[in-house]
Amino acid sequence: MNEDHQFTPIATDATFQFHCHRSLACFNSCCRDLNQALTPYDILRLRAHLKLLTTEFLKQYVTIYIGPETNLPIASFRFHDQRNRNCPFVTPEGCSVYPARPASCRIYPLARALVRSSSGGLPQAHYAIMREPHCTGFGEKKSQTVNQWVRGQGLQAYHEMNDEIIEFISLKNRLIPGPLSNGQLQLIRLAFYDLDKLKQLAVCADLNPMTDSLNKLMPHSTDHDPVWLQWSLKWIRFAIFGENASHPNSRK
Numbered sequence: 202m203n204e205d206h207q208f209t210p211i212a213t214d215a216t217f218q219f220h221c222h223r224s225l226a227c228f229n230s231c232c233r234d235l236n237q238a239l240t241p242y243d244i245l246r247l248r249a250h251l252k253l254l255t256t257e258f259l260k261q262y263v264t265i266y267i268g269p270e271t272n273l274p275i276a277s278f279r280f281h282d283q284r285n286r287n288c289p290f291v292t293p294e295g296c297s298v299y300p301a302r303p304a305s306c307r308i309y310p311l312a313r314a315l316v317r318s319s320s321g322g323l324p325q326a327h328y329a330i331m332r333e334p335h336c337t338g339f340g341e342k343k344s345q346t347v348n349q350w351v352r353g354q355g356l357q358a359y360h361e362m363n364d365e366i367i368e369f370i371s372l373k374n375r376l377i378p379g380p381l382s383n384g385q386l387q388l389i390r391l392a393f394y395d396l397d398k399l400k401q402l403a404v405c406a407d408l409n410p411m412t413d414s415l416n417k418l419m420p421h422s423t424d425h426d427p428v429w430l431q432w433s434l435k436w437i438r439f440a441i442f443g444e445n446a447s448h449p450n451s452r453k
């Protein structure tokens with residue numbers, strides 16, 4: 202929703218009052234008028250739930266544009282009607298892909314940011330409560346801590362994957378602050394959002410650039426999506442940044 206958001210920082214062990222359920226008058230209103238980016242891991246979870254390959258999922262449900270700040274490809278839902286910008290998965294009964302809903306749907310009413318201290322070290326997650334005027338869930342009696350919410354919403358796996366993307370963006374801003382070439386954008390689109398196609402190219406030895414070490418680290422075709430996504434991020438870091446892809450907090 203495009204309303205004024207009010208952010209209040211909150212510690213991970215602090216409690217907040219909130220409960221979202223279908224008896225509320227606002228039920229489903231947050232699945233309309235969307236302005237929501239989809240992460241690579243969101244797309245993998247959704248396409249697995251719908252039993253589609255990433256290429257087909259992108260074609261049916263996703264639009265990709267170049268972010269004005271990062272100059273990187275950003276994915277968002279494709280809307281049937283641009284006037285109401287309804288999520289393609291919202292139904293009168295609620296979310297039709299609930300077990301695979303994106304991280305941004307799970308985390309609300311919280312917002313999370315990774316903050317790197319000036320002295321270096323691993324980035325720390327900070328949370329805030331995001332209050333939107335239309336949301337009546339704050340008036341409900343149920344309370345929980347931030348940690349309980351994160352666990353209950355199954356967010357850990359999403360955060361682990363999404364933090365790797367944040368690291369890629371930070372590396373891009375540091376090493377290539379300006380726009381990328383069309384060729385570079387195509388490779389990033391492939392590595393971020395079309396993992397099934399990238400897997401196919403890698404398994405058929407038809408993927409460039411490929412080094413011996415990337416080849417040795419390549420997962421088996423039967424390995425799970427997170428393993429392949431981590432590998433694809435190593436591949437794209439090499440493809441875009443070459444040997445300069447070292448990062449103070451990079452995982453090997």
Ligand code: SF4
Pocket residue numbers: 220221222225227228229230231232309335336337338339
């Ligand atoms: S309570 Fe808030 S999150 Fe839940 S349906 Fe209403 S607007 Fe959406």
Ligand code: SF4
Pocket residue numbers: 231232288289290291292295296297298299302303306
């Ligand atoms: S994926 Fe589900 S929860 Fe998220 S906006 Fe769409 S319908 Fe709503």
